Amino acid sequence: MKRMILLMLSLLFTLALAQDPPTLESVIASGGADFAGVMNAQDESQQLCSVHKNTLPTEMVADFLTLQKSLIQYPESGELMGDWESGMKIFSDSKTGNCYACHQAVPSEVAAGNVGPMLTNYGQRGTSEAIVKYTYEKIYNAWAYQPCSSMYRAGVNGRIDASQAADIVAFLLTPESPINPALNQP
Amino acid sequence: MKHSLYLMLGLSLIIGTIAAYAQFGGSPEEEVAKQKQQILETSGILPGELFAFEGEELFYLARGPNNVSMEACDFGLGVGVVDGAYAQMPRYFEDTGKVEDIDSRVRTCMMATQGIVKDDVKRSEVVSLSTFIAMRSQGFNQEVSLEHPTAQAMYDIGEALWYSRAGGLDMSCAICHEVNANKRIRLQGLGDVKGQAMASHWPAFRFSNDSMWTMEDRLRGCYNNVSVKPPSHYSDPLIALQMYMSYQANGAPMEAPGFVR
Numbered sequence: 001m002k003r004m005i006l007l008m009l010s011l012l013f014t015l016a017l018a019q020d021p022p023t024l025e026s027v028i029a030s031g032g033a034d035f036a037g038v039m040n041a042q043d044e045s046q047q048l049c050s051v052h053k054n055t056l057p058t059e060m061v062a063d064f065l066t067l068q069k070s071l072i073q074y075p076e077s078g079e080l081m082g083d084w085e086s087g088m089k090i091f092s093d094s095k096t097g098n099c100y101a102c103h104q105a106v107p108s109e110v111a112a113g114n115v116g117p118m119l120t121n122y123g124q125r126g127t128s129e130a131i132v133k134y135t136y137e138k139i140y141n142a143w144a145y146q147p148c149s150s151m152y153r154a155g156v157n158g159r160i161d162a163s164q165a166a167d168i169v170a171f172l173l174t175p176e177s178p179i180n181p182a183l184n185q186p
Numbered sequence: 187m188k189h190s191l192y193l194m195l196g197l198s199l200i201i202g203t204i205a206a207y208a209q210f211g212g213s214p215e216e217e218v219a220k221q222k223q224q225i226l227e228t229s230g231i232l233p234g235e236l237f238a239f240e241g242e243e244l245f246y247l248a249r250g251p252n253n254v255s256m257e258a259c260d261f262g263l264g265v266g267v268v269d270g271a272y273a274q275m276p277r278y279f280e281d282t283g284k285v286e287d288i289d290s291r292v293r294t295c296m297m298a299t300q301g302i303v304k305d306d307v308k309r310s311e312v313v314s315l316s317t318f319i320a321m322r323s324q325g326f327n328q329e330v331s332l333e334h335p336t337a338q339a340m341y342d343i344g345e346a347l348w349y350s351r352a353g354g355l356d357m358s359c360a361i362c363h364e365v366n367a368n369k370r371i372r373l374q375g376l377g378d379v380k381g382q383a384m385a386s387h388w389p390a391f392r393f394s395n396d397s398m399w400t401m402e403d404r405l406r407g408c409y410n411n412v413s414v415k416p417p418s419h420y421s422d423p424l425i426a427l428q429m430y431m432s433y434q435a436n437g438a439p440m441e442a443p444g445f446v447r
Contacts, residue, residue, distance in 0.1 A: 021336060022285075027343045027426050031417030038353050038414045046351045053349045054365065101371050113371045143356075150365055152356040159354055173316065 045071075049148035051181060056147050070143035072137055073155065075162040080136040080169055081127070087171030088178070090164050097168060102151070106178045115150060122172045123180035135172055140165045213376065221393050223443050233391040234443025237398045241318025244311055250300030259295035261319060273326035273386075273440050274405050278334035285340040287428050288316040288389075289402045290420040309325060309327055309419065316400050317389045320442035328386045328440060330433045337429065340422070344430030357412035360428070374447075380434040382444045390444030398443070401428050 020026070028039045039151065048056060048064065048150070056064055090097040101115045102115035135137065137144055140155030140162070153159045160168070175183040225232060245256045245268075261271035261371065263278065276287040282294055292315045296302045326361070332338045351358045358433065359379075367378035388401040402424045406416035417423040 021345060022348050022422060023337050024343050024428075027340075027347075027422040030422040031413075031424075032421060035409070035417040035421075035423065039350065042352050048355060049356075050346070050350045050352075053360070054351075063230035098239075111372050112370070113373075115366045115369045115371060115376075116342070148351070150361050152354070157354040157356065 018036075035098040045143060045153075049143075052148070058114075063146055064147050066146060068141050068153075068156075071153075071156045072140050072144060073137075073162050075166050077163075080166050081173060082134050082163055082166035082170045084167070084170035084174040084177045086164075087167035087169070090160060091168055091171055096164065097154065099168075107181060108178075119172060119179060121180050121182045123175055123177065123183050125172050125173070132169060132173065135169045136165055139168050218445065218447050232443070232445055233393075234389065234398065234445060235321070236389070237314045237317040237389075238321040238443055239318075241314035241316070242285040242344070244315055245318055246317055248297065248303040252299065254300055256299070256315070257293075257296055259299045261291060268319055268322045268324055270326040272323040272442070274329050274331065276337075276340070276425050276432060277331060278337045283336075283341075284426055285337055285429060286335075287402065287425045288319060289313075290425060291359050292319070293420055307319070312335075313398050313400055315388065315401075317398060317443050318387055320440070323440040325444065326440050328435045328438045330429065330431060330436055332433060338428045340429045341433055343422075344426035347427050348430055353412060353414040355413050358406065362408075362412075379431060385431040385435040386438045386440050387442060387444035387446070389442055390446045394447050401431075410423065418431050 027035050031039075042050070045064070045067065048060070052060075075082070084135055088106075091099045092109075094101075099119075100109060100112045102113040104112040104114065104118040104120055122135075134145075139160075140149075141153045142149045142151035143156075152159070154185055155162065155165050171177050171179060174180070178184075188290075217411055222232065248255045249321065257266045259265065260279075261268060262277045262283070263269075263271050270289055275291065276285050278285050279291070279294075281298075288295060289312055292312050293307050296307050296312075297304060299439070332341050348359045348364075362376045363379040367376055369376055388404060389398060390404075391398050397403075402419055405427055406419070407425050409416035
């Protein structure tokens, strides 16, 4: 009898200790308000890329791209090529563009990453309206061309504004820009 | 506190050595190997082992209101068993009803068994103790179990966090350490954390900032690097991520304490 009571008691004890199974929500909340604040602020696009591990099902791609296009804002002036010298600073600045983290650009900058394609002589593509527009939109929202790309959505996320995006476009495409040594040989 | 004195002396010697060789050029991997070799040649011991010695001293010291040593704690293989315990962490613990990693289990032991109140648990002590316990898994292989439903749930959540893209840089763990593994951010190589089973190399001494880090510290550093405010120490996101990463590393030999950039 005594044994039974002990068994019952230990069972009750175990039940009292048994916690609700953890969920993604409860785990994120346990990380603290700051962490949960960022994780719970995921937008629809981030959620889709997370759930599908960066590879969207084919039938979702068209709608996703349409959504990304709708998130792109353009400079009020309508001019998509701004000031290349300003663009060079934003490109290098770790607080805004931070582009050297992943891209090689001006050849003299050796501390450049290789996650993204090399952008040295990007300006060889010329400055047709199509190239300028593609370059601007890719910088403002990389996911408008490649869903869930490693490249972050600099404009959509507010790291740079529309005029800063246009400045980076100018840095990439202006023949005199030092990113284009093949175009500015004397 | 004889060992603490050794720790201080040893560390100042080692940090001096690191400073002297800080101008080394070459690939990051070569740099790590060279730094490690030079430290071994000059001081005969790696910094991580000094932290483990301090942890060992703390471990066998009767402390806290209950005046007991950590030999009274269960790290998953039974009360007082240290050898091989870290190789099976994170794991589900019946007494807390939770999955715990080494950091949180050390803290649980300090609080529940030694009676130390939460605010008096020093982070530096948790790191040294974790390093000691981890070192006692050398020679074992990583062997994380998902058998308990809570362990499986934490693994699944860890996987979801691994792929979660968040913050102003749209980053996730997977973008750097899976999709772009073995490439570089600036000059910093991106480890293939799962493929190279790096989960079994922590805690590690980081010579770039002269400090001993557990995997919790490393994960928090990662979140900081990608503009996401990191989860607090001992919290479940850190434990869930370790559950996911450590399980991927199952079978890998335990080599802690590690030595990393």
